[in-house]
Amino acid sequence: MALRDTHVTLSHGGGGKAMRDLIEEVFTSVFAPPGMEDQARLMDAALQQPGARLAFTTDSFVVTPVEFPGGDIGKIAVCGTVNDLAVGGARPLWLSAAFIIEEGCEIALLRRIVASMAKEAAKAGVRIVTGDTKVVGRGSCDQVYVTTSGIGVIPAGVDMAAGHLRAGDVAIVNHRLGDHGAAIMAARGDMALSTDLQSDCASLGHLMQAVLAAAPDVRAARDATRGGLAAALNEVAGAAGCGILLDESALPLTTEVRGVCEILGLDPLYLANEGTLVLFVPPDQADAALQAMQSLPEGTGATIIGHAVADHAGQVRMRTAFGGVRIVDMLIGEQLPRIC
Amino acid sequence: MKFSTEFRDPDAAKALLGEIARLCDDMGRSADNPLHIMEICGGHTHSIFRFGLDKLIHAGVEFIHGPGCPVCVLPMSRVDECVELAENPDVIFTTFGDAMRVPGTQKSLLQAKAAGADIRMVYSPLDALELARRNPDRQVVFFGLGFETTTPSTALSIQQAAREGLENFTVFCNHITVPEPIKALLDDPYMVLDGFIGPGHVSMVIGIHPYDFIAQDYKKPIAVAGFEPLDLLQSVLMVLRQIAAGEARVENQYARVVPEHGNPVSMAAIADVYERRPSFEWRGLGEIDASGLRIREKYRAYDAEEKFNIGYAAGPRKTPEVEGCDCGKVMTGRIKPTACPQFGKGCTPETPLGALMVSSEGACAAYWQYGGARGVAAAE
Amino acid sequence: MCLGIPGKIIEITDTTRLMAMAEVSGVRREVSVAPIVTGALADVVGQWALIHVGFAMAVIDEEEAARTLDALRTLGEAQETLEAMADGDAALAGPTEVEGAA
Numbered sequence: 001m002a003l004r005d006t007h008v009t010l011s012h013g014g015g016g017k018a019m020r021d022l023i024e025e026v027f028t029s030v031f032a033p034p035g036m037e038d039q040a041r042l043m044d045a046a047l048q049q050p051g052a053r054l055a056f057t058t059d060s061f062v063v064t065p066v067e068f069p070g071g072d073i074g075k076i077a078v079c080g081t082v083n084d085l086a087v088g089g090a091r092p093l094w095l096s097a098a099f100i101i102e103e104g105c106e107i108a109l110l111r112r113i114v115a116s117m118a119k120e121a122a123k124a125g126v127r128i129v130t131g132d133t134k135v136v137g138r139g140s141c142d143q144v145y146v147t148t149s150g151i152g153v154i155p156a157g158v159d160m161a162a163g164h165l166r167a168g169d170v171a172i173v174n175h176r177l178g179d180h181g182a183a184i185m186a187a188r189g190d191m192a193l194s195t196d197l198q199s200d201c202a203s204l205g206h207l208m209q210a211v212l213a214a215a216p217d218v219r220a221a222r223d224a225t226r227g228g229l230a231a232a233l234n235e236v237a238g239a240a241g242c243g244i245l246l247d248e249s250a251l252p253l254t255t256e257v258r259g260v261c262e263i264l265g266l267d268p269l270y271l272a273n274e275g276t277l278v279l280f281v282p283p284d285q286a287d288a289a290l291q292a293m294q295s296l297p298e299g300t301g302a303t304i305i306g307h308a309v310a311d312h313a314g315q316v317r318m319r320t321a322f323g324g325v326r327i328v329d330m331l332i333g334e335q336l337p338r339i340c
Numbered sequence: 341m342k343f344s345t346e347f348r349d350p351d352a353a354k355a356l357l358g359e360i361a362r363l364c365d366d367m368g369r370s371a372d373n374p375l376h377i378m379e380i381c382g383g384h385t386h387s388i389f390r391f392g393l394d395k396l397i398h399a400g401v402e403f404i405h406g407p408g409c410p411v412c413v414l415p416m417s418r419v420d421e422c423v424e425l426a427e428n429p430d431v432i433f434t435t436f437g438d439a440m441r442v443p444g445t446q447k448s449l450l451q452a453k454a455a456g457a458d459i460r461m462v463y464s465p466l467d468a469l470e471l472a473r474r475n476p477d478r479q480v481v482f483f484g485l486g487f488e489t490t491t492p493s494t495a496l497s498i499q500q501a502a503r504e505g506l507e508n509f510t511v512f513c514n515h516i517t518v519p520e521p522i523k524a525l526l527d528d529p530y531m532v533l534d535g536f537i538g539p540g541h542v543s544m545v546i547g548i549h550p551y552d553f554i555a556q557d558y559k560k561p562i563a564v565a566g567f568e569p570l571d572l573l574q575s576v577l578m579v580l581r582q583i584a585a586g587e588a589r590v591e592n593q594y595a596r597v598v599p600e601h602g603n604p605v606s607m608a609a610i611a612d613v614y615e616r617r618p619s620f621e622w623r624g625l626g627e628i629d630a631s632g633l634r635i636r637e638k639y640r641a642y643d644a645e646e647k648f649n650i651g652y653a654a655g656p657r658k659t660p661e662v663e664g665c666d667c668g669k670v671m672t673g674r675i676k677p678t679a680c681p682q683f684g685k686g687c688t689p690e691t692p693l694g695a696l697m698v699s700s701e702g703a704c705a706a707y708w709q710y711g712g713a714r715g716v717a718a719a720e
Numbered sequence: 721m722c723l724g725i726p727g728k729i730i731e732i733t734d735t736t737r738l739m740a741m742a743e744v745s746g747v748r749r750e751v752s753v754a755p756i757v758t759g760a761l762a763d764v765v766g767q768w769a770l771i772h773v774g775f776a777m778a779v780i781d782e783e784e785a786a787r788t789l790d791a792l793r794t795l796g797e798a799q800e801t802l803e804a805m806a807d808g809d810a811a812l813a814g815p816t817e818v819e820g821a822a
Contacts, residue, residue: 489724
């Protein structure tokens with residue numbers, strides 16, 4: 001083992017031997033990319049099929065704390081990018097991973113994050129094939145930021161888009177809402193809450209493939225990440241020519257997430273999720289979609305939460321458990337805890 | 341969730357709504373001549389909209405949204421003073437999340453934070469105390485915002501700081517009281533109010549007798565209410581029954597939490613730490629006598645205004661209202677948010693002119709977020 | 721300043737500073753119980769209290785809660801009775817009208 005340092009220094013970003021050792025020891029020996037050229041050279045037979053399209057996405061991850069109950073920044077990075085591909089109907093293939101590392105960051109932390117990413121990539125069936133590292137001065141970033149880009153293949157015949165939504169289509173989520181956002185809020189410590197909540201961050205590539213096989217006319221799917229379910233639904237409604245009506249009593253929430261929300265005055269619809277997607281299917285395919293989801297661990301909690309409606313085009317509304325109807329709007333900024 | 345879910349039972353709600361409807365019909369009240377019931381507390385405004393009560397309730401009841409939103413009545417100059425304190429490099433400025441987005445004349449606390457000020461959101465003044473203990477070389481200032489519900493928490497925290505002899509903890513006191521602005525509204529000849537929904541959590545501290553003057557002097561009924569939808573509906577029913585019977589009394593709907601005479605420990609702490617200012621500036625309402633609190637001389641060391649020579653300690657000042665802003669009229673229930681010329685135009689949640697658009701309890705924010713403004717069809 | 725949530729006091733954490741652990745739907749937070757201590761500190765354990773900004777502000781009176789719920793239930797039953805009576809009256813008046821199809 002050539003690397004004896006315990007913490008990252010600016011030399012590790014300098015382009016010299018220190019940097020090569022860091023990259024080799026911490027990253028490439030684990031990710032094992034195909035070849036060590038400046039670029040990965042790749043082909044998958046599926047891309048050559050007539051009607052196939054390349055799917056391409058990118059995301060940066062800046063979550064703090066970097067490690068939290070249920071995961072770390074590396075795990076979310078892999079899941080996040082895999083899911084962005086999956087919700088477009090793509091089979092995820094390859095990821096890139098770029099790291100911006102703060103001077104002074106513990107190398108052991110980097111190793112844990114990389115191990116996490118490798119494990120999640122294997123689970124999701126993707127390879128991390130290229131990457132980059134940079135080191136920035138102390139205080140210029142929060143320990144480490146990760147940017148992942150992903151390539152996948154959308155087979156012929158799969159054409160999902162929010163614009164395809166029609167009144168009557170059924171909205172289904174695969175999993176509970178708010179666990180990730182609530183877990184992060186609690187883990188940040190400034191609210192001094194203790195819970196057993198864990199982030200439920202998960203790759204949903206296999207889930208989406210299973211759904212598409214059982215319910216080929218899935219209209220659209222969205223990852224309910226930042227801004228929560230409300231953001232995802234508003235995006236879909238905005239692009240579609242119809243409205244969306246949710247049923248509050250159908251929303252799957254754990255008592256603990258409800259507890260965090262009640263204490264801090266948060267609305268669970270706006271909490272980030274990293275293992276929950278929402279998709280829309282024609283009513284006659286809803287059962288098939290549900291069954292396909294429920295047969296997988298990431299989908300055991302799959303449930304119908306509402307449907308597309310002809311009214312209030314572009315807007316999301318919710319029938320409250322209480323019997324009234326209210327608008328579910330996009331948040332302007334971040335949801336802040338309140339005492340009023 | 342115990343003591344919450346039971347009070348959200350939709351079947352019981354139907355019964356209450358039915359009874360309210362029956363009474364309204366009996367009294368000949370409709371959308372054309374509704375009864376004006378003011379919910380004083382911003383938390384009630386929030387509940388009403390969150391549960392869609394405004395759309396479910398008979399049109400003979402019109403909710404007038406009162407000034408019980410401590411963020412909404414925060415003068416811009418006060419926000420400026422917060423920003424000034426926060427921009428002091430020695431200071432860790434701590435605040436509830438509610439205050440972060442309120443615009444000052446130049447910027448909000450959120451914007452000041454983005455520009456580098458050390459501003460931290462806390463859930464409790466106790467967290468600010470802990471920050472002071474852990475950062476002896478920094479000055480921790482806690483923004484003491486709120487009505488009587490929250491006042492005891494800062495009072496008790498100041499007492500705790502004094503017991504420990506902390507030298508780096510101060511409170512920037514913006515505590516205000518409920519009865520005074522209500523009296524000001526009742527004295528306003530333009531206000532037509534038939535009854536009140538009283539603030540349940542303020543009353544948990546001060547009891548129900550501070551509202552006696554509403555019933556005795558102004559002959560209006562008031563029901564002190566909890567925050568679940570059934571609490572609110574039951575309170576409306578109580579008020580309507582009084583109106584129907586020609587009565588004016590103070591009733592306690594929230595008896596499971598509100599003791600008749602309030603909480604002795606909390607009230608003793610408030611009396612020990614605070615005294616009334618001769619008058620205090622309320623955004624939209626102007627100066628109201630004896631409605632704001634300041635820290636007593638004996639706890640001067642914990643008063644941010646004294647330590648940093650800011651606010652009322654530095655002398656009187658008044659901020660001119662933003663052009664075209666009707667915050668005051670909305671806050672006193674004189675007009676609905678949608679009638680403000682700026683609503684949805686110059687003033688949106690993204691670019692708020694006043695605090696009512698950003699506060700989670702603000703009527704304008706509620707209208708925007710929950711749909712009164714954008715045309716959710718009335719009464720499903 | 722109205723956001724208060726019922727929580728159960730599960731154990732004392734600091735006798736000098738009158739702090740205790742409160743639990744709300746499985747979420748725990750240390751709170752000051754100063755406002756609700758009337759006798760022995762230990763007496764607050766097991767009680768339900770209204771928690772606001774890290775303070776247990778008031779003990780929730782379970783009997784009063786039950787009384788309020790009972791009143792609501794009675795109203796519900798009275799309402800049902802009224803509706804049933806109204807239905808009965810209508811039935812006596814003639815065949816049930818069905819709402820227009822539109």
